Amino acid sequence: MGTVEPGQGFSVALRTATWSDHGDNEGSSYMSALIDGRLGRAEYAVLVAQLYHVYDLLEQAADRMAGDPVAAAFDFGDLRRREALQADLAFFYGPGWAERITPNNATERYCERLAEVCFDWAGGFVAHHYTRYLGDLSGGQYIARQVERSLGIDAGDDGVRFYRFPGKPKGYKDRYRSLLDAAPWDEREQARIIAEVKLAYRLNAEVTAELSRELRIEPAA
Template sequence: MTSQIRASERRDGVAGFAQRLRTDTDVAHRETEQSRFVSALLDGKLSSDGYAELLAQSYLVYAKLEEAGRIHADDALVAPFLSEELLRVPSLEADLRFLRGPEWRASVRPLPATERYLARLDEVAFDWPPGFVAHHYIRYLGDLSGGQIIRRMLERAYGYKTDGLRFYIFEGIPKPKPFKDSYRAKLDTAPLSEHDQQRVIDEVNVAYRLNGQLFADLEADMDRYFVE
């Protein structure tokens, strides 16, 4: 974590919404980060099929999230956050085709935690724009942050260059930092009441738990993915 004072840190010392969102979900982020599945993956200990399983579950989540995004295309709160360059479904499709072959779709089955994640998206991301923003933030800002570290570690551990790693490569966003700064500025000026800001924070904490449970499900099945 950087100790830099962010744009969202206002002059009067009161934290802006982006800063508050980050701080008030930091504990949940740390808990999610500590996944044995992710550690084994980043240490190069899992097979490419183990990695593909993470992408397969992610594919189901992003397909639902990006479907919800299309519904909100004209919504005043959501529209500023939507950006073609962020969309991950085409990259996930390409990675899964590369890793599992042309019949990859038949191999994609939701784990129980993914079912719960998808059910939550159905519940809050389609009819409630702040709920969509919460789920948009946690995935895409995460992919542009820790995701970029993961990308370099996967590159090193498995030798992937572009194929298999497209999920982590944002071709339209060559520099994540200014993009993330601008995203945080949008969070700061988003038309959200105090009450709704708190509900977004709560929903991001729920979403971290859902991501943690997804890692736990992958972890439960991890033995079959170890390479000798």
């Protein structure tokens, strides 16, 4: 599982080993409805609220890991999403947004795992950081275009700031993958990180699965 072949960097091994896992979230009824343009603003805002709890905790972990020689390198200032999410939440819920959002059960489980592994284990921090931010830079850009179109929000405006970065996504992704390849992790630690990434994808998929149930969103016909 996730063995790095000779001449192959860890970034490729990680992507290959978790390729099937990252599609779990995309297949949820909620995400299908979002991408198909079948959700309104209120229904989309609920996802933004859940993501805020995840990113708030993950970026608290980044602050805690700032002195770690490996983990700190992955915390690009441009990637941090908390302020963008706050702007989007204010757009959807108004200035009192903080009192109006609560994590669902799946988000609470997700955050519990972040608290367990991201504040004192560099590999655990990177596993969850990678899962979230590389996803934002990749499939998240497509989701942003669909949200803009279906909800009538202009690119770059509040409501979709979460998906907008000051630089080009490819530059961030190339730099991130270089850091993965250069990280001083042996084969055993790489296997632990791959397993944690797989778990992160499952936890993320559980969040949107619960949103599907809460909002009673059925699979597309």
